[in-house]
Amino acid sequence: MSAPSQASEALLARLDLRIARRLEGLLQGDHKSPFRGAGLDLADLREYQFHDDVRRIDWNVTARTQIPHVREYIEDREVTAWFLLDMSPSVDFESVSVSKRAVLTEFTAMMCRFLARRGNRAGALLFSGGVDRQIPARGGRRQSHVILDAMNRYRANRPAPTDLARALGETAKMLGRRALVFVVSDFISPQGWEKPLGQLAARHDVVAVRLTDPFEMRMPNLGLITFQDSETGEQLFVDTHDPGFRRRFAAAAEAREEELRAIFDRAGVDGLELSTEDDVADAVLRFADMRKHRAKLNAGAAP
Numbered sequence: 357m358s359a360p361s362q363a364s365e366a367l368l369a370r371l372d373l374r375i376a377r378r379l380e381g382l383l384q385g386d387h388k389s390p391f392r393g394a395g396l397d398l399a400d401l402r403e404y405q406f407h408d409d410v411r412r413i414d415w416n417v418t419a420r421t422q423i424p425h426v427r428e429y430i431e432d433r434e435v436t437a438w439f440l441l442d443m444s445p446s447v448d449f450e451s452v453s454v455s456k457r458a459v460l461t462e463f464t465a466m467m468c469r470f471l472a473r474r475g476n477r478a479g480a481l482l483f484s485g486g487v488d489r490q491i492p493a494r495g496g497r498r499q500s501h502v503i504l505d506a507m508n509r510y511r512a513n514r515p516a517p518t519d520l521a522r523a524l525g526e527t528a529k530m531l532g533r534r535a536l537v538f539v540v541s542d543f544i545s546p547q548g549w550e551k552p553l554g555q556l557a558a559r560h561d562v563v564a565v566r567l568t569d570p571f572e573m574r575m576p577n578l579g580l581i582t583f584q585d586s587e588t589g590e591q592l593f594v595d596t597h598d599p600g601f602r603r604r605f606a607a608a609a610e611a612r613e614e615e616l617r618a619i620f621d622r623a624g625v626d627g628l629e630l631s632t633e634d635d636v637a638d639a640v641l642r643f644a645d646m647r648k649h650r651a652k653l654n655a656g657a658a659p
Contacts, residue, residue: 401425407624409558435476435536436493439464439503440527442541442567443510444484444518449542451571454632459567460540461507462636467538468500478503481530482510483523490530520545524552531560539625540565543616554623562625566616569632573613575605 401417404424412426441464447456468478472495479493480503491506520541527537537560539553556562578596594601620627628643630636 401427434495435471435474436533437467437471437476437478437536437538438493438527438531439467439478439480440487440523440537440539440541441480441482441507442484442518442520442523443482443488443507444544446518446542446544447567449569449571450632451569452632456542456567456569456632459630459632459636461504463540463565463630463640464507464538465500465504466637466640468503469497472497472499480506481523481527482506483518483526485517485519486522487526487530493535518545520549521552524549524556528552528556528559535560537562538565539563540567542567550619550623553619553625557623557625562623564620564623564625564627566627566629567632568629573606573609575602 401414402425404413404418404426408426412428414425414427417425441460443457447460449456450458464480471478475495477493477495478499480489480491481487482489482491489506489510491503494502518541520543524539531537537556539556539562541564543549543564543566553562553564575596596602617627626643626647628639630639
């Protein structure tokens with residue numbers, strides 16, 4: 357195995373370990389799991405909620421109370437996390453001092469380090485047109501370097517626009533045991549990936565980590581400029597001085613935001629937005645707090 361690259365070493369050295377300590381217990385807690393399988397102990401019963409897996413229904417309690425109830429279990433094994441990483445040209449976009457690719461790298465490094473501290477395993481799947489590279493899930497601090505080095509050296513096997521539907525479908529076939537899956541992407545892809553996302557979430561705990569840039573939401577007045585699609589090379593000449601154009605741009609961006617939120621909701625996945633103008637650690641901590649708070653509410657609602 358090659359030595360970790362200097363870039364990987366530098367990135368990991370910048371990570372504040374206090375972040376990992378603050379994350380302890382937030383994403384995984386006491387390993388309460390919605391899944392039934394070997395090595396699981398019954399943790400609790402609660403009322404059925406929309407998006408719950410019907411296979412978790414406790415029919416005896418449901419018949420006795422006349423209200424559908426589902427079982428929750430506590431895992432006595434480590435968590436395996438997979439990072440499905442979008443390495444397509446669109447994540448190289450940069451309107452400020454940080455690119456979406458840099459945000460993707462920082463998030464992956466931070467979460468790998470956190471998982472290693474808990475004794476869990478992490479693996480990665482790198483995709484563009486489809487999944488081009490798989491890094492097997494392993495534990496230990498060195499795994500962070502292995503994944504980061506693979507990202508730094510990544511070159512797509514076949515130049516093609518992002519095919520998120522294909523990547524999600526291939527991921528579902530590759531993964532065996534149930535896992536925590538982070539889909540890290542800007543979700544700029546042709547339609548058709550909604551169903552594969554839902555199918556992946558039906559078996560795994562999926563978090564949609566969306567990479568964004570402020571220019572994708574609001575277009576400043578830059579005068580006459582040429583836009584180029586980073587994946588297809590198509591160019592478009594526009595006048596950003598036109599207020600009508602900027603209004604239409606903002607309206608289209610907001611419509612896409614609402615559509616993505618609806619897709620994530622229908623698929624039953626949590627969405628974490630990481631902007632190039634935000635602090636990645638703060639965004640992850642807010643997300644983790646939200647998950648912990650929701651888990652407490654669900655536990656309090658159980659009979």
